[in-house]
Amino acid sequence: xxxxxxxxLSRRVGRPVHAGDTVVAEVDAVxxxxxxxxxxxxxxxxxxxxxxxxxxxxxxxxHVFPSNSVAASELHRRIREFxxxxxxxxxxxxxxxxxxxxxxxxxRPGGVVVGADSHSTTYGALGCFxxxxxxTDIGVTMATGRxxxxxxxxxxxxxxxxxxxxxxxxDLALSVIRQLGAEGANxxxxxxxxxxxSAMGLSERLTLSNLSVDFGAKCGLCEVDAKTWxxxxxxxxxxxxxxxxxxAGVLRVDVSDLEPQVSAPPAIENVRPLSELAGTxxxxxxxxxxxxxxxxxxxxxxxxxxxxQVSPTTRTIIIPGTRTAYVQALERGYIDTFVRAGAVVxxxxxxxxxxxQHGTLGPxxxxxxxxxxxxxxxxxxxxxxxxxxxxAVAAASALAGVIADPREEN
Amino acid sequence: MARVFRFGDGISTDxxxxxxxxxxxxxxxxxxxxxxxxRPDFHETVRAGDVIVAGNNxxxxxxxxxxxxxxxxxxxxxxxxxxxxxxxxxxxxxxxLPVIRCADLHDAVQDGDEVVVDIEHGTIVAGGRxxxxxxxxxxxxxxxxxxxxxxxxxxxxxxxxxxxx
Numbered sequence: 001x002x003x004x005x006x007x008x009l010s011r012r013v014g015r016p017v018h019a020g021d022t023v024v025a026e027v028d029a030v031x032x033x034x035x036x037x038x039x040x041x042x043x044x045x046x047x048x049x050x051x052x053x054x055x056x057x058x059x060x061x062x063h064v065f066p067s068n069s070v071a072a073s074e075l076h077r078r079i080r081e082f083x084x085x086x087x088x089x090x091x092x093x094x095x096x097x098x099x100x101x102x103x104x105x106x107x108r109p110g111g112v113v114v115g116a117d118s119h120s121t122t123y124g125a126l127g128c129f130x131x132x133x134x135x136t137d138i139g140v141t142m143a144t145g146r147x148x149x150x151x152x153x154x155x156x157x158x159x160x161x162x163x164x165x166x167x168x169x170x171d172l173a174l175s176v177i178r179q180l181g182a183e184g185a186n187x188x189x190x191x192x193x194x195x196x197x198s199a200m201g202l203s204e205r206l207t208l209s210n211l212s213v214d215f216g217a218k219c220g221l222c223e224v225d226a227k228t229w230x231x232x233x234x235x236x237x238x239x240x241x242x243x244x245x246x247x248a249g250v251l252r253v254d255v256s257d258l259e260p261q262v263s264a265p266p267a268i269e270n271v272r273p274l275s276e277l278a279g280t281x282x283x284x285x286x287x288x289x290x291x292x293x294x295x296x297x298x299x300x301x302x303x304x305x306x307x308x309q310v311s312p313t314t315r316t317i318i319i320p321g322t323r324t325a326y327v328q329a330l331e332r333g334y335i336d337t338f339v340r341a342g343a344v345v346x347x348x349x350x351x352x353x354x355x356x357q358h359g360t361l362g363p364x365x366x367x368x369x370x371x372x373x374x375x376x377x378x379x380x381x382x383x384x385x386x387x388x389x390x391x392a393v394a395a396a397s398a399l400a401g402v403i404a405d406p407r408e409e410n
Numbered sequence: 411m412a413r414v415f416r417f418g419d420g421i422s423t424d425x426x427x428x429x430x431x432x433x434x435x436x437x438x439x440x441x442x443x444x445x446x447x448x449r450p451d452f453h454e455t456v457r458a459g460d461v462i463v464a465g466n467n468x469x470x471x472x473x474x475x476x477x478x479x480x481x482x483x484x485x486x487x488x489x490x491x492x493x494x495x496x497x498x499x500x501x502x503x504x505x506x507l508p509v510i511r512c513a514d515l516h517d518a519v520q521d522g523d524e525v526v527v528d529i530e531h532g533t534i535v536a537g538g539r540x541x542x543x544x545x546x547x548x549x550x551x552x553x554x555x556x557x558x559x560x561x562x563x564x565x566x567x568x569x570x571x572x573x574x575x
Contacts, residue, residue: 022549022575024568038435039475046560064433071433118473118497134475134501140563148549148571182420183467187496216467218496267420354429354472375422375471378429382447 003154003245004221005189008129012112019153019248028128029106029113030141031058033097034065036116036134038075041082043139051086052145058090058106059083060097062349068357095322095348098122098210098290103324107232109224109240114138114147119290119372121213125205126232127224127240132213152189152218153248159196161256166407168300169204170292170370170390172196173211174261176253178271186216188248193223196255202231203296210291214268214372262368262403263388266376274393277403282368284359285316285398286352286379287343287391289371293321295328297370297391302334304395304409305341311401316343317359319351343398355379361386368397411524412461412487414536415452416516419465423477423498426469432476437483444480458485461527461534465491465516469498475505482507488527490534490543492516503550504559510534510543548574 001007002018010016012025030052032040037059044051051057059079064072083091092100098119101107109127114120116138123130133147141147157176163169177184190212197205205222212220222228224240260274287293287301298320310316318338320326326348329335338345344359352359353371361367361380367387369379374386389397392406399409431443445452462481468491469477478501481489488508502509508529515534518541519525525536532543546554552574556562562570 022547022571024572024575035429035432036474039479042435043560047564049564063429069433075433116473116475118471132473132497134473134478134497134504136475136501136504136559140559144563144568146568148568148575150547150549182470183493183495186467186493214471216470216496354424356429356433360430373422373424373471375420375424377447378422378424378471380430382425382428 001243003189003242003247004127004191004223004240005129005152005154005219007240007242008110008112009149009151011110017151019151021151022148023151024146024148025112026146027114027141028108028111029056029058030138031060031097031101031115031120032135032138033060033063033117034075034079035063036138037079039135040116040139040142041078043136044142047140047143049143052143054087054089057088057142058092058101059088060100061093062096063354064356065093065349066347095325096290096293096350099293099321102126103322109228109237114141118213119210121217121220122206122210122290124209124212124219124221125202126228127222129219131219152187154189154191154245155185156191156193156247156250158250158252159192159194159255161196161254163196163255163258166392167258167260168390168392169200169207171258171261172253172255173208174263174271174388175258176251177215177269180215182267182269183216185212188217190217190220191242192220197222198225201296202227203294206294207291211372260390260393260405262393263374265374265385265387268374268388274405277387278405280403281366282314282397282402283365284361284367285314285394286359286367286369286371287394288319288321288351289353290321291372292370292391293319293325295320295325298325298329298334300391301395302337304392304406305343306337308341308399310342310398314398314401315359316398317346317352318343319346320348322348352379368394368403370394412459412527413457414461414463414519414521414523414525415456416519416521417462417464420467420470421464422471423469423474424471426477427474427480432474437479440476440480441483444484453484456484456486459487460485461525462486462489463516463519464489466493468494470495473497475501478502478505478507488529490515490527503553506554506558512541512543515541
């Protein structure tokens with residue numbers, strides 16, 4: 001009974017809990033990556049406690065992988081040594097942590113997962129209460145298997161209408177951020193629902209849950225249906241939906257007339273219709289990230305780049321989010337298409353999203369990215385500009401060398 | 411007296427600690443990079459006890475704890491903002507960096523003003539006026555009293571939090 005987050009946390013603690021209550025709850029898995037991991041290890045070691053469960057503890061090498069510096073290699077070494085000492089075998093260097101967590105079976109509908117990365121909200125698409133935390137919280141969970149949560153109030157986003165061709169989940173999320181602002185859901189659970197979300201595939205729902213944190217949400221949940229279980233290759237465990245829920249707010253969105261959206265610098269809530277920004281010159285296009293780095297995103301891009309050439313004045317970087325997505329892209333000929341089109345394809349990981357390696361922006365440079373953050377300095381120089389959009393817009397823009405409308409492509 | 415370092419709205423963890431500078435866990439090294447691009451003179455000019463006063467959504471974005479850790483290691487005695495991003499606020503409490511939500515202070519002070527912050531009571535005196543910050547939650551107060559989340563859990567376990575909720 002209640003909102004999705006109330007339902008999940010009530011089941012977990014074995015008594016009915018409601019928004020405003022604070023609970024200490026067991027988690028199903030705990031994750032850190034190559035940048036947040038070492039600080040989590042420091043916190044864990046300070047506790048002088050044994051590890052809670054090595055098989056539910058995950059480290060992902062993705063933010064700087066392969067390492068690009070002595071400092072990054074040093075962080076990786078510290079994680080490997082820690083894992084060896086405590087018998088942790090879940091050391092993954094096969095792509096972006098949030099996609100790997102899903103692929104590797106750590107996420108279950110109705111579960112509770114915490115990660116030392118803000119986009120841990122991504123798992124909410126699978127009906128899992130999942131939230132990002134800092135390294136200290138994660139180190140404590142590695143030792144105890146638990147964390148504390150204030151049960152959040154819920155903002156329900158009820159979505160109706162059919163998305164037009166070239167318009168995707170990313171555009172829905174950006175249009176919501178335009179309406180609510182960058183802290184519009186601060187401390188709240190966001191519940192994505194309605195017929196449009198039910199009709200979406202899981203790849204698109206994962207984009208919605210991913211971007212939920214970028215307007216402040218503690219978690220971004222989608223209802224569980226047959227598609228959820230199928231995506232996870234699990235027998236159907238039944239639906240999970242809110243019932244008799246009391247919401248802090250309900251936002252109704254009709255996407256029938258939505259056009260592609262672009263978040264313009266200097267902040268994510270500066271969202272404009274694509275038509276207002278078309279023609280803006282670009283120095284870089286990045287396609288990938290935990291928002292839009294799945295095989296479905298790669299397929300959209302390959303379909304548009306097939307047999308064509310990206311603009312010679314724009315560096316185009318494409319990164320399948322995981323090794324699995326990379327192999328699928330190889331098998332389907334997408335990688336061949338990307339390379340022949342003149343794009344640079346890089347190893348599965350976070351890539352340019354956080355400005356630490358590959359395509360770091362210089363002052364005055366302008367990028368369009370399928371990632372989710374455009375704060376000044378995010379991808380390199382604080383004097384660079386970052387525009388955020390869906391993969392189809394990114395592909396059309398890579399071809400044109402300027403922000404371009406995919407609906408004008410054949 | 412503490413001096414004010416005043417920041418605007420939406421200061422992200424990328425602005426506090428850019429992703430190209432946090433490949434270390436050493437607090438002293440992180441302090442040198444604190445606001446390195448957003449306010450390059452910060453590290454040179456900040457003194458122990460100074461106070462950051464910010465607008466809305468301070469610390470938004472990445473969960474990187476290097477951001478509050480770098481502020482703490484810079485000697486800043488408190489961050490007072492109109493609002494904080496959720497993860498940053500929790501990280502700061504966990505580390506023992508005092509954070510105070512206060513609606514009115516930001517508009518009332520300028521960079522370099524002198525203020526007195528009473529962390530225990532959440533009050534700030536600036537320009538002869540007293541500003542009252544919001545009281546922290548019972549859990550946040552419990553962690554702050556212990557010094558840090560690590561100290562609380564190490565010495566008292568989860569019971570220390572379960573008994574105040």
